[in-house]
Amino acid sequence: MSSATTNPQETEPELSLIALPTEILLSVISFLxxxxxxxxxxxxxxxxxxxLTFRKRFSGVRLCWKNSADCEYLKPxxxxxxxxxxxxYIRTATIEVRxxxxxxALVSLIKQFxxxxxxxxxxxxxxxxxxxxxxxxxxxxSTLPFYDNLKKLELKWSGYHASQYRKGDPxxxxxxxxxxxxxxxxxxxxxxxxxxxxxxxxPYKVRNSQKKQYKFRLAQYxxxxxxxxxxxxxxxxxxxxxxxxxxxxxxxxxGLGMQQAKLHLLPLINCTTVDTLILTRAEELEYTTNPVxxxxxxQFPAIKKFVLAPSTDKxxxxxxxxxxxxxxxxxxxxxRWANPDAGFNDLxxxxxxxxxxxxxxxxxxxxxxxxxxVEDCLRFRFRYGEWLELRSVKFRGxxxxxxxxxxxxxxxxSLICNxxxxxxxxxxxxxxxxx
Numbered sequence: 001m002s003s004a005t006t007n008p009q010e011t012e013p014e015l016s017l018i019a020l021p022t023e024i025l026l027s028v029i030s031f032l033x034x035x036x037x038x039x040x041x042x043x044x045x046x047x048x049x050x051x052l053t054f055r056k057r058f059s060g061v062r063l064c065w066k067n068s069a070d071c072e073y074l075k076p077x078x079x080x081x082x083x084x085x086x087x088x089y090i091r092t093a094t095i096e097v098r099x100x101x102x103x104x105a106l107v108s109l110i111k112q113f114x115x116x117x118x119x120x121x122x123x124x125x126x127x128x129x130x131x132x133x134x135x136x137x138x139x140x141x142s143t144l145p146f147y148d149n150l151k152k153l154e155l156k157w158s159g160y161h162a163s164q165y166r167k168g169d170p171x172x173x174x175x176x177x178x179x180x181x182x183x184x185x186x187x188x189x190x191x192x193x194x195x196x197x198x199x200x201x202x203p204y205k206v207r208n209s210q211k212k213q214y215k216f217r218l219a220q221y222x223x224x225x226x227x228x229x230x231x232x233x234x235x236x237x238x239x240x241x242x243x244x245x246x247x248x249x250x251x252x253x254x255g256l257g258m259q260q261a262k263l264h265l266l267p268l269i270n271c272t273t274v275d276t277l278i279l280t281r282a283e284e285l286e287y288t289t290n291p292v293x294x295x296x297x298x299q300f301p302a303i304k305k306f307v308l309a310p311s312t313d314k315x316x317x318x319x320x321x322x323x324x325x326x327x328x329x330x331x332x333x334x335x336r337w338a339n340p341d342a343g344f345n346d347l348x349x350x351x352x353x354x355x356x357x358x359x360x361x362x363x364x365x366x367x368x369x370x371x372x373x374v375e376d377c378l379r380f381r382f383r384y385g386e387w388l389e390l391r392s393v394k395f396r397g398x399x400x401x402x403x404x405x406x407x408x409x410x411x412x413x414s415l416i417c418n419x420x421x422x423x424x425x426x427x428x429x430x431x432x433x434x435x
Contacts, residue, residue, distance in 0.1 A: 060092030101225030126157035154255030285318035309335035
């Protein structure tokens, strides 16, 4: 996802190339489309070249309020701006904020792009607010004119909470205006040598209560941000409020990057359009169960592509019944965290699995597996009626297993094992590909 830089040189260089008709210049650009650095250099030749190459170079915008609240680079997209005619070509948007309260300001800025189909919203300091933030985000996004046209939506909560701020920094103005009354009295903090002022920590009794923690953290926001997030809600009330969420009509892929997402999947129960699910950052992997009957594991039959990148090594318990939760998965991608407790033979048995991307098997006593060892693992699964529809397995970053080369040549290579069934036998064809 790229963000546009809007400072092309305004003076026309004395180059005969620049004086050529637009059709010829576009033909030149077509030869440069795979060489981004050359395309970037051509764009710097003049304002005209910049505009002609814009569609080849950019397809999205990125709004970030982590290090700066400055969104000046969006001004060229205004009605009088030189990029106003390109607003319809912006297809993706990424919004990154340090604190949830900033979403209100940044989300409104992307309303000017009518054809956005991919949207990512990332919140760093989401701790204590994951439930209300989830509801508030969907409530806010549903007001966007292109909401129903979204094909992919990713929500990423980092799970942190603010611990300090720098006095006088405009992006922390809301902190200086907030009310800090943890013990009934306003608390003043002096900055240390770095210029950062630590935020007050709640008293011990508050730290032991989720509700009190929530109210204490909410007091660090100004009123408009408090209204956006709303009051603390218990899990039972959160389950009832999930029914209010209306997913985009054209949504195909949903990504949830949060510490615990089992309840947040419930809006997908009656959704037939979403066939791709991306779960990242989960510190606890649990099944989504029926709120009325917690022993009943719910199914999501519409999901055909499943990407899992947890922040935990405890995978085995989750893998035991994950194939029941997602019975129609055809593509499964696992990005492991450190040293998972699950081996290659513990990977879930999705009955319709065709494409698998996973880690290279390791025998901690004998060392890394060879390609022959992997083939034996696959034959073992086939022999017991598992993965019978499998057509390919991709191992990211292991191209050297097939063709040993200097590190710089295979560092970003991957290894693919293509599977073919012929006359009752399974044939394996190994190949390398890009990362």
